[in-house]
Every structure is written in structure tokens, then in C-alpha cells.
Amino acid sequence: MAEDSSKKAAMPGWLEAGLAHVWLPYSQMKTASSPLPVVRTEGSRIFLADGRELIDGIASWWTACHGYNQPHIRHAVAKQLEQMPHVMFGGLAHEQAATLARRLAAMLPGDLTRVFFSDSGSVAVEVALKMAVQYWLNRGVKGRAQFVAFKDGYHGDTTGAMAVSDPEGGMHALFAGLLPQHALVDLPDTEERAAALDTLLARRAGDFAGIIVEPLVQGAGGMLFHDAHVLKRLRALADKFELLLIFDEIFTGFGRTGTMFACEAAGVAPDILTLSKALTGGTLPLAATIATKKVFDAFWSDDPQKALMHGPTFMANALTCAAANASLDLFEREPRLQQVAGIASALEAGLAPCRQLQGVKDVRVKGAIGVVEMARLGNLDGLRARFVDEGVFVRPFGNTIYLTPAFTIAPDELNRLTSAVVKIVRELQ
Numbered sequence: 435m436a437e438d439s440s441k442k443a444a445m446p447g448w449l450e451a452g453l454a455h456v457w458l459p460y461s462q463m464k465t466a467s468s469p470l471p472v473v474r475t476e477g478s479r480i481f482l483a484d485g486r487e488l489i490d491g492i493a494s495w496w497t498a499c500h501g502y503n504q505p506h507i508r509h510a511v512a513k514q515l516e517q518m519p520h521v522m523f524g525g526l527a528h529e530q531a532a533t534l535a536r537r538l539a540a541m542l543p544g545d546l547t548r549v550f551f552s553d554s555g556s557v558a559v560e561v562a563l564k565m566a567v568q569y570w571l572n573r574g575v576k577g578r579a580q581f582v583a584f585k586d587g588y589h590g591d592t593t594g595a596m597a598v599s600d601p602e603g604g605m606h607a608l609f610a611g612l613l614p615q616h617a618l619v620d621l622p623d624t625e626e627r628a629a630a631l632d633t634l635l636a637r638r639a640g641d642f643a644g645i646i647v648e649p650l651v652q653g654a655g656g657m658l659f660h661d662a663h664v665l666k667r668l669r670a671l672a673d674k675f676e677l678l679l680i681f682d683e684i685f686t687g688f689g690r691t692g693t694m695f696a697c698e699a700a701g702v703a704p705d706i707l708t709l710s711k712a713l714t715g716g717t718l719p720l721a722a723t724i725a726t727k728k729v730f731d732a733f734w735s736d737d738p739q740k741a742l743m744h745g746p747t748f749m750a751n752a753l754t755c756a757a758a759n760a761s762l763d764l765f766e767r768e769p770r771l772q773q774v775a776g777i778a779s780a781l782e783a784g785l786a787p788c789r790q791l792q793g794v795k796d797v798r799v800k801g802a803i804g805v806v807e808m809a810r811l812g813n814l815d816g817l818r819a820r821f822v823d824e825g826v827f828v829r830p831f832g833n834t835i836y837l838t839p840a841f842t843i844a845p846d847e848l849n850r851l852t853s854a855v856v857k858i859v860r861e862l863q
């Protein structure tokens with residue numbers, strides 16, 4: 435691996451030995467700088483093997499919403515570990531999963547009342563797609579196996595999820611032979627685009643099982659925001675053309691955009707909703723696909739062929755469900771949404787100086803998401819190293835520098851994050 439110019443502490447032996455064998459995500463292994471060796475986390479802090487301490491601006495891909503090593507979640511997982519780490523979910527059930535399903539159903543809008551557990555966001559999306567396709571087949575309607583999905587969208591890295599993600603971001607060209615074809619269109623964020631989508635659906639509604647969208651924020655596709663009226667339009671179009679509407683709230687769920695779920699801000703409920711990322715407060719991998727009664731009823735039958743044909747080995751793992759229940763306790767007991775509102779104000783104020791700087795295309799904030807979009811960002815590795823030099827962990831991607839801190843971050847820690855962003859954007863002048 436290439437050395438960066440920044441001073442580098444000696445690599446611990448375990449990392450040096452292991453780097454010959456791990457394959458890192460989205461990384462050109464030949465040229466990527468080596469990952470930072472982490473020995474401990476606490477709150478919004480990441481502790482490195484050489485004694486350095488970083489303030490975390492990402493919350494581990496938006497998962498650790500209560501900060502790291504949250505004691506209530508840790509205790510809940512430890513207690514469950516003593517009793518029963520895992521038992522298969524076929525023919526057996528346990529209290530943590532049953533309780534979590536009941537609590538999620540009670541929290542979600544509309545009659546999103548039936549919860550299917552899995553172990554990653556991508557799989558939750560795969561399940562949502564299969565659910566939608568089989569919904570039509572179970573009702574005796576054939577030919578509806580495609581989806582309407584949106585440019586700049588991201589729904590995961592598995593084949594089905596990748597096929598409904600942005601073609602550029604998902605590198606569809608590489609996998610053309612593998613991917614099913616869907617309609618990838620512009621979000622209906624103008625009258626014109628809404629009319630274009632209406633026209634497409636008028637012509638081809640019978641090809642589609644549903645529409646899939648990340649409500650309010652397209653995350654991995656560039657942290658792009660759209661207004662709630664876009665979601666209202668999608669609900670209206672789905673109703674008009676009798677399509678299922680799927681909201682992928684894997685990023686936006688659990689307060690990130692300012693309401694518990696992004697769809698609440700639009701006052702619309704989807705037919706199917708996916709959750710993962712912050713579901714366990716960033717401790718363990720768990721995901722859920724939640725269906726309305728209308729969707730579930732299409733599977734309710736004396737015919738075994740009409741059952742939902744999916745079942746991950748580790749679905750509803752008891753440790754992960756215990757973590758999720760503990761995370762929901764914290765949302766009930768602690769003022770998380772107020773904290774998100776406070777973070778939004780602090781991000782607005784803290785990132786505002788970037789608006790005056792050259793090369794900055796846009797500065798935007800929604801909930802606990804702060805984005806500085808540049809016209810162009812060159813050397814991402816070098817930039818990431820500069821942030822580490824400033825004592826913060828921030829990972830720009832594409833042309834975007836963004837902050838998605840834990841909701842429990844202290845004001846002075848958040849201030850250090852925004853100051854580092856302003857300082858480093860200024861250096862790019």
C-alpha cells in the first residue's frame with residue numbers, strides 16, 4: 435500500500451500481517467492508503483493504536499446514532515449473550531425478535547405492521563423487491579417484475595439492489611450481463627419531471643411491480659436532498675397506476691433527517707419500508723423489511739406456494755434484536771430528535787463560512803446531515819489524511835464532504851468537525 439506524505443506512526447504487527455489478506459471495500463488495494471488501526475471507541479471518539487484520538491464525523495456509515503459503546507445497548511447485548519446468542523428463526527422464536535417486531539410496527543406510520551428481519555440493508559432491499567414482485571403473482575397478475583427507480587439512488591451492493599441503484603454509481607456497465615433491467619428515471623422534483631414519469635407509467639405501468647426511492651435524502655449517491663412534495667407525488671402516482679411504493683429508509687430511518695422516519699415529514703406512508711443502518715444503534719448488523727397489511731394479505735393463503743420465499747440463516751439473531759430493542763429504549767428515554775434539531779442548527783452555522791469559498795457548489799443541511807458539495811474534489815486519499823491530521827474522521831466521497839455525527843455528539847466536538855471542514859475547504863482554494 436502506498437504511503438501518504440503525512441507523518442505515519444508505526445503500523446501494529448496485526449495490521450501489517452493482516453493487510454496481506456483482507457480485501458477492503460471500494461478500494462484500489464494497490465494504491466489505497468492503509469486503514470487506520472482502531473483499538474477502542476467511546477461516544478464520538480475513535481482511539482488509534484498509536485495513541486491518537488479522532489472525533490468521528492461519520493458515525494460508522496451513519497449507524498452509531500447514540501455514539502459508540504453506549505452502556506444501555508452494551509448491557510442489553512451482554513445480557514442476551516449470557517442467555518442465548520442465537521437460535522434459528524425457522525420453527526423457533528424468541529422474545530427479543532417478537533418484541534422488536536411489535537415495537538417497530540407501533541412506531542411506523544400507516545399500517546406498516548408486518549416485519550421481516552434480515553442481516554443487512556442490501557438484503558432488506560432484496561426482500562422488498564421480491565415481496566413486491568410476488569405480491570402481484572399471488573394476486574394472479576403476471577408480467578410485473580420491473581421497478582421504477584431513480585438517478586443518484588443507492589439501495590445496496592447485491593445484484594437486485596444494485597440494479598435499482600444509479601447506473602453510474604453502481605457501475606452497471608461492468609455488470610450489464612448480470613443485472614435485471616429497470617426504469618431508472620429522474621426524481622419527479624419538477625412539474626416537468628412529474629409529467630414525464632406520469633407519461634412513462636401511463637404507457638408501461640403493467641411492467642412494474644413498484645417504485646423504490648430513498649425518501650428525502652439520497653445518501654450514498656451524493657447526499658442529495660429533495661422536498662417532501664416529491665414523496666407526495668410518488669404516492670399519488672403509485673395510487674393512480676396501482677404500483678407498490680417502497681421507501682428505503684435504511685439511511686434516513688431513526689431520526690437522521692429530523693423526524694423519526696423521513697416519510698413522516700411528507701405525511702405519506704409507503705407500502706413497504708426498509709430499515710437497517712441505525713436500527714441497532716451501530717452495534718450489530720440487522721435489517722428489516724416492513725410491509726403493510728395490504729401487501730401481507732396477498733401472501734395470506736392456504737396455498738404454500740404463496741408464502742414469502744426468503745429466509746436468511748441468521749435472520750432475527752437474538753443479540754442484534756436485543757441491541758435494537760435497547761436502541762429504541764434510548765429513543766424513548768432521551769431527547770434524540772431535539773438533539774438532531776440542535777445539530778442541524780450547529781451544522782448550518784458551522785458550515786456557513788464554506789458558502790463564500792471558491793469551488794464550493796452547495797452547502798446544505800437536513801437534520802443531522804451536513805454537506806459541502808464541491809465543484810470538483812481531487813485527491814480523496816490526501817484529503818482524508820488531512821482530516822486525520824486535524825484530529826477528525828471525515829470521509830469525503832465523489833465531490834462531497836459530509837458530516838453525519840452521532841446524535842449525542844457534544845457541541846465542542848461538533849464544532850471541531852465543522853471547523854476542520856471549513857479549514858480544509860479553505861486550503862483547497
Ligand SMILES: *Cc1c(COP(=O)(O)O)cnc(C)c1O
Pocket residue numbers: 554555556557559588589590591648653654682683684685686710711
Ligand atoms: C447503506 C444502504 C443500503 C445497503 O445497506 P448494507 O447494510 O450496506 O447492505 C441500502 N439502502 C440505503 C439507502 C443505504 O444507505
